[in-house]
Amino acid sequence: MGTHMEIINESSGAIGCGIIGVVLLSLIWGSWRILNWVWLRPKKLESCLRKQGLNGNSYKLFFGDLKESSAMDKEASSTRISISDDAVPSRVLPFIHTNISNYGKKSFTWFGPIPNVNIVDPELVKEVLSKNFNYQKTKSNPFIKLVANGLTTLDVWMERVVHEDMKLGGITLLEGVIVSLHVMLLHYDREIWGDDVKEFKPERFAEGVSKATKNNQASFSPFSSGPRVCIGQNFSMLEAKMAIATILQ
Numbered sequence: 215m216g217t218h219m220e221i222i223n224e225s226s227g228a229i230g231c232g233i234i235g236v237v238l239l240s241l242i243w244g245s246w247r248i249l250n251w252v253w254l255r256p257k258k259l260e261s262c263l264r265k266q267g268l269n270g271n272s273y274k275l276f277f278g279d280l281k282e283s284s285a286m287d288k289e290a291s292s293t294r295i296s297i298s299d300d301a302v303p304s305r306v307l308p309f310i311h312t313n314i315s316n317y318g319k320k321s322f323t324w325f326g327p328i329p330n331v332n333i334v335d336p337e338l339v340k341e342v343l344s345k346n347f348n349y350q351k352t353k354s355n356p357f358i359k360l361v362a363n364g365l366t367t368l369d370v371w372m373e374r375v376v377h378e379d380m381k382l383g384g385i386t387l388l389e390g391v392i393v394s395l396h397v398m399l400l401h402y403d404r405e406i407w408g409d410d411v412k413e414f415k416p417e418r419f420a421e422g423v424s425k426a427t428k429n430n431q432a433s434f435s436p437f438s439s440g441p442r443v444c445i446g447q448n449f450s451m452l453e454a455k456m457a458i459a460t461i462l463q
């Protein structure tokens with residue numbers, strides 16, 4: 215009987231030790247994953263981007279640029295905007311606008327622990343949109359969804375997450391980095407459209423979209439492009455024409 219009890223005690227002790235071991239290992243593994251997510255991986259991605267000549271704010275633990283960008287958004291949205299306003303981009307995209315003014319077109323921002331590379335070159339925008347398996351929509355990432363939902367639904371910019379390591383315009387983008395396609399900034403780019411870029415001048419499109427730009431570059435993509443182009447494009451254009459024709463009658 216006594217030996218029976220000893221065996222039971224010993225085996226329950228061993229099970230207890232085993233459970234503590236498993237719990238400890240899970241804790242270490244979990245802590246490592248969190249550390250990797252909030253610090254090691256962002257720092258690795260940051261150094262990879264900086265080595266290739268991209269600039270942006272230094273990564274701040276967990277939040278990245280979130281606090282700064284939401285403060286700027288709040289301040290900007292407290293001012294009124296008019297369509298002929300010279301400051302539309304800085305009013306609609308205050309943080310991105312400031313970031314690009316400070317660091318240039320080869321720049322990045324931080325969505326929490328995820329670096330966000332700004333894409334403001336029309337050819338690179340088209341390249342990303344044409345490779346929809348390599349650059350996927352960000353909807354599947356709950357963190358990005360939570361933070362980015364407001365602006366992406368307005369299509370002020372379009373976001374794609376790099377699905378596997380890719381080269382874009384000579385820059386290597388590691389898996390997990392986000393590319394932000396700033397279509398609105400393209401539409402306000404003086405270098406593409408000329409000094410009258412901010413004027414309401416529909417006649418600039420009289421000979422087609424590409425002839426409207428300085429170097430015949432097709433840089434007008436309000437409906438996106440590539441395989442995931444808006445399926446309502448023709449319908450919307452027709453509707454707009456009908457509305458204008460009705461107003462003019």
Ligand code: HEM
Binds near residue numbers: 437438443444
């Ligand atoms: C002026 C009006 C419109 C604009 C500016 C517009 C713009 C866009 C843009 C930029 C995208 C790509 C979004 C992204 O890739 O993140 C998109 C996608 C889409 N649009 Fe539109 N859209 C308009 C009207 C419509 C209408 C009227 C419909 C439906 C009848 C429609 C249906 C869609 C659908 C289904 C997609 C997703 C296509 C896909 O992912 O394969 N859109 N639209």
